Amino acid sequence: MIQFQNVSFSYDSAQSVVENLSFTIGKGETVGLIGANGAGKSTIMKLLLGLIQGQGEITVDGLPLNKQNIPAIRQKIGFVLQDSDNQMFMPTVYEDMIFGPRNYGLSKEETERRVDDVLNRLGLSELKHRYNHKISGGEKRMAAIATILAMEPEMILMDEPSTALDPVNRRTVINTIRQLPQTKLIASHDLDMILDTCQRVILLSHGNIVADGDAEAILRDKALLEANRMELPFCLQGYPH
């Protein structure tokens, strides 16, 4: 469970990026975090991971986010970064995939099993021993997702997971997200993907929650979306309701 209570944050004191934010995400929920560029989606994820500190209270599974709890909280959460180049830093995909599990003290055999299992599931076995600098942007994104899944976190945060993916990989990611039992928070402006994966949507504008509720209801609300610099999902555009 993730809980934000009156959380505010600003990079420089002039203007706050996130203002007095409160929401709760229950166990097993899949929540889409949508909003225009600069709305504060990435910032919220960084706050949740303790990478930046703001005011207010954040709790994860009842643990308040503070210096003491940060390691425990981070171990619960897997984060797929917006820029995979910044996530994949080992020479090969395989080495990147074992980095997390081995840091958390998993045995070699267990790590190996997880790596193969995740790669199979995502249809990426072919990537295992490839060099990170010799795979395409889309492949790297898939590999980045694989590194996080190999850690089998209790919750997963994904920052714009569908950018740079071709239709097949995008579909794979969508199907994977749908199959994962974990609590998931997915930031994106790919509203079609959000519609396909999330039951609930939080709509952000300038660091404020404009709407929070049933995904279908919000994603069908043309006026609301357009007022916040977004468009109806493509799959809904042909059928007015």
Next chain:
Amino acid sequence: MDKLSQAQSELREMDALAASDSPVHRLHPLCKLLVTVCYIVTVVSFPKYDFTGLVVMVLYPILLFQAADIPVSTCFYKLRVVLPLVCAVGLVNPFLDPTPWMQLGNLTVTGGVVSMVTLMMKGIFSLMASFLLIATTPMDSLCAALRKLHVPSILTTLLLLTYRYIGVMLEQVSVMTEAYKLRAPGQKGIHISAWGSFLGQLLLRSMDRAQELYDSMLLRGFQGEFFYADVPPCKASGIVYTLVCVLAFAVARLVPVTSLLGNLFVG
């Protein structure tokens, strides 16, 4: 490919080179590290006029290039930037030391020339040995080996991160020069008026990326100590290799092999 993306891909190629397979690659990283250090110490310890003694030391890199299946040309190509610098170090010697050393026909070779050549050889040999170490041992295994020697983890982590961050920085430079070039067609390099902002941007961006990379490591449980690839226990082959090499270096250093061979043939 422009120079920068080339530099960047070369750095990565070193990773790939280090990850390939050969009898040398399979040796224990600690053995290779020790032998390399011994080699460099031996090479550097030759007296400054002992050109003939030093020549024998070339055998080690040459044999290793063969065994590791790495073309010598690759080494010189990768080291093309530093080699001239190393060679330049001795350039003033001929002027400082004009005492005649030996006579080649009409040509008088001065002590300065001999010490210059000796110094250059020392530099080149040491570079070749370091190159061979890095080209046959992945950075991670090397750091793991250092850890086994009880080098503090802060140093090995620093080494590894520096190695990775150089790549990040080069990548950033190449992205930025590409963006610049596309908007300044027909211009060679970056105009001096843009240097300031270019460097500033480069630093900021590299720092941002480095920060994010580091964050992503922290988020995956990194606690200041890299989990290095397992270093298997040292096999007999490694111990034999180390002993043979160290013994050979000692012989080459203490016994004037070249002159002995010379005497053998000349009488």
